[in-house]
Amino acid sequence: MDIYTDYANWKFENYELIEELVKSKSIMISRFNIVIMVVDYLYEQVVNNNKKLEDFEENIFDTGFNYIHDNFLTIRNILSSTFNNDIKSMEKIAKSINLLLYVNDFQNELLNLDKDCSKDLKILSDFEGQVIKLIENKENASDTMFSLLDDISIPIFEFHDIDYISVDQIFYDIALEYNIINDSNNENIFNEIFLKQIEKM
Secondary structure, three states, X not given: OOHHHHHHHHHHHOHHHHHHHHHOOOHXXXXXXXXXXXXXXXXXXXXXOOXXXXXXXXXXXXXHHHHHHHHHHXXXXXXXXXXXXXXXXXXXXXXXXXXXXXXXHHHXXXXXXXXXXXXXXXXXXXXXXXXXXXXXXXXXXXXXXXXXXXXXXXXXXXXXXXXXXXHHHHHHHHHHHOOXXXXXXXXXXXXXXXXXXXXXX
């Protein structure tokens, strides 16, 4: 199987979870909607339009697919291990899960550096442990926890001279370049455009 077949299979396997998160307008899915739109667009170019992607487009597809795959794997593991596959119950602590995904993003950013970041990774790992405990206790993270993550991550990024840009921000710019979205419909992206993507699944 190639990566495009893998993506089609992934969407099929995760259809119910994605659909439920979209219906509830979950913050867990809102962080992925732009990424999925771009990956879907490139997928359609290959599968429906028989277009050969440029190398940079293949890299965009690969990066986007891996990002949503890994994050949904985390969500599915929480759904199974903590909530006995009850999506609505899991949604009640969406803030905690979203916070965990942000921590994972920051950890991955450091892991991609060609230097020893073990000390900083330990700091993030300790914070991650606190968030996991909240999830296991089925508790929502407070706004203070998000501020604490900022207090931890910003000095780390400054020390390593990292101008951190999140994956969803990068893919937002890509979506603009491909005219998948435009700035004027930014507020309606979640409600309109992504729902259309779900209909294609």
